Amino acid sequence: MHVYYFAVVTMQRRTFVKVAGGASMIGLAGCTGDDDDGNENGNGGNGNGNGGNGNGNGNGGDSFPSEDLRFVVPYSAGGGSDTYARQIASVLQEVRDVTITVENHEGSGGMIGTNELVGAGRNGHDILTHNLPTIALEYLQQDIDIFDIDDLRGAAIATYATTPRMTVKNPDLDIDTYEELIERQDEIAYGTPGGTELGILQIARELHGFEPATHVQYDGGNPAGQAAASGEVDVASAPEGSFQGAVGSGDIEPLFTWSSQGSNIFDGVPTIADEEQGGFEPFDWLSETGRALWTNPEASEEALEWWESAIEDVMTSDQMQEWSDETGQNIQFDGRETTNASFVDALEGLEEDLDLEDL
Amino acid sequence: MVREYSNDDLIALVFLVVGALAFYEAYTEFPYEEGVFPMIASGIMVFAAAIWLLRSFLPGVIYSALIEFEESREIDELVDDASDGTEAETEEQPAMYKLILLSGGYVGVAYLIGFLWATPVFVTAYGLFRKFDLKNHVVINAIAFLVVFSFAFFTTVPIDQGALWGYRV
Amino acid sequence: MIGALNEGISIILAGDTLLWLALGIMIGIVLGAIPGVGTSLGMAILLPLTAPLEGQDAIILLAAIYLGGNYGGSVAAILINAPGTAAAAATTLDGYPMSRKGEASRALAISAVASTLGGFIGIGFLILISPIVTRIVLQFRSQDYFLVALVGILMITLIARGPLIKGVAVGGLGLLLTTVGTSPLGLEQRYTFGTVYLFDGLNFVAILIGLFAVSEMYKLMTESGGISKGEFELGNEIVPGIRDALSRPKTIVKSSLIGIGVGAIPGAGASISTFIAYGEAVRSSGEEFGGGNPTGVAAVEACNNSTVGGSMIPTFSFGIPGGAATAVLLGGMLMHGLVPGPQLFDADLHVTYSIFFALFLGNFLILAVGLLAITRVGIVTQIDTKYIIPVVLVVALSGSYMLRTNWVDVATVLFMGIFGYYLRENDWSVIALVLGAVLGGLMESNLNRALQLSDGSFDIFVSRPLSIALTLMCFLILFGGPIKRKISETVGG
Known part of the structure; x- marks a missing residue:
């Protein structure tokens, strides 16, 4: 069983624009070029073969929303995404006086829930939470064919939280920098929860020549952290929140973050880009996970604008701030432009720079 | 005993066929690491079902260990004795x-x-x-x-x- | 430790914490008793509603639902052969036959008393070992998790019915079923026939509901009258039931300790521990099981409530939920800013103690509700099955859709219902199937991890004292019986 558990973040993070991070690698390397028909402006495609539920019509009225809203969570109830979704939904009801229900459509790394959003034909009355670049990675890795992810281009609404990925070590290991880790990689057992970490490992190998002797995949970031604490592996890498408890008790120690933005939780953790770590080239588009929202592909411009401003109001509300302070969950707001750009980066970056077959 | 014979053998046959198909797919389609466990599982199915189907040809020692063992066993799972004993099944x-x-x-x-x-x-x-x-x-x-x-x-x-x-x- | 315990207790006794505890236990018992719905779904529904509560009250409420649910799961298991939760699957083995004999109330009384005692012993023991629990957890490596799962699967040789070779075949099928879906080791999709709805594999609870509840309904269709075929006496059965449980202290203590130990294994703890406890009861007693032996019910029920305590160990210490219910509990911790980590057994031990102590108290409530109210539900076994069948089928099938909102789960229940019927009719052990299906995932991923770590060498299974002990235990289970018989033959002859 997959148990999705995301980071707990105690420190507030400033809103930032993150496109720049990955841009050097991805560039604007043109459209996808290969077998797909390069559907760049995704809004047009309808791609919902199932059920034929007449999309794109009947919302002639100028008041959005015209029916109840739905928040699709593609992971199980009680997980990290679910916790955020329920909080956002409850604040949204207050600030916009709308009715919104949270539905969990779990499975297949969030692809079943994404399919639910893409195929629902609800003209923007649904939103989905998923992660960047995970949504693209899952789609490509699993070779999903029940919907076309390009349909979602332009339908991203906001990014509401970010988690950098971090590497920790067993306290007895006498390695202090990424550079040293690479030097002694022949004796290193490296634990990860798989998924995005496989992509990180691949890019780290290509860019920095990092190839640990043993790579062991665990059922999540927390089990990987426990394995580093017990000494089963020497180092472990995962979203930083997975390590919070065990770092706090001293059972594992932070080594570095992959993201050049540094850690949200832990003070003074270096990044791979820092000089004393060896000054390696970062790839933040992959090593930093953003929680983001999408609406139905056929949503009107009016609906998109409504959502963007509603989510902005939610994320900057006092209730949300209090919740964040109380629970330590990190919150932020980046709007449509930034989020769609990150989404495109993820889609194209993954296709161009990752060898998915090799993961 | 005779009445159940055919259904019982049919189940064994299903195990054999499903196991063989699963084994074949694991062997031919899956990368080695990801195929090992399915091959072990389906291999067990095929092997055990085959032994059951061929039980009358087994040498005595093996027969008594794997098949006859039943009689000396002390445990019954979900025993139907209660119903069998007190009320004849209506065989509907x-x-x-x-x-x-x-x-x-x-x-x-x-x-x-x-x-x-x-x-x-x-x-x-x-x-x-x-x-x-x-x-x-x-x-x-x-x-x-x-x-x-x-x-x-x-x-x-x-x-x-x-x-x-x-x-x- | 004493200071932390004191502080923990005073947290419980202040404010309205006890109220939330009681509410949680009651909700849990009801939800646990509905097959398919299960406790985790109920916890998930209530999770957002706990937002206004104090962090500890919220966690206690959720944990109490989990505890109550693990007891409640036995109710439907005993009455209609439908384990409400995975932890109650083994309760059906002797509990349901007791109902068939007209001893439903007696079985329910055993379950109430054994659950309570198991909870007491398990959680009491957990409180004692809390200060060193992290150190114990860190002793376990991937190969050890694999070996514990192997111990579980070898239980087939002890508790499966019919010819051994058939049990082995069915166990193989159970293991194979767990390989459906995206592989835990890479990205290969195995046996999914290309449908995304199978990418996450088959749901274990759906398999369980089909094999037990639905197949039993098909079977009941072939007979008339109530489930109970014996004389059913409501009032007179409770005291003998209490006596049944109390007269088996050894079984209950042993099962509770198994619950704590095995329950602490992330991934499948709650479901394996009960089978191991049952297998151990079978092995050590030499009595006949499976036909309604009270020891069988007591062993499983004592174990599954102490398992609740055990499963808190990985959840609290490293944030690793053992199953769906602890995953929601973890969500609750997250929501209320309680960070799971080894410090919960160290600097913040008082927080953990307050939760354990609340669960300890919760057992009293289980005893009261169990003996006073639940034993009366035994009357259900007197109702003509033709009225029970449609209701159970409706609950089982619609409930299975709610597991993941995935039609594959509904199809699984339906198919396993039919398949399970034929397996049982022909002496193919469905318990072997359950064991395989619950353990396959755990075995595969940990075996693979162990072999990755050792570079493919099997020496890793004898590389550390703990691993050696577990390996020896596997051999003992396999060959212990014949060796013992040989020895006694030699001595006796």
């Missing part, structure tokens, strides 16, 4: 097939119009088949509907909607 096999068909139909209708609305259809059909009187029809329908209604009411699972039609409660 056809009734059971009908129930299987009915429950399959229930799932089919539920797919189309949602479990909530398919439930009265199923319970009523079942009641007609078991010759319920009006009171029983009403009571059982009410209980079943209430249970599913509470699922729909307390959760956001779209249990009140099907592929064709639905009405949200």
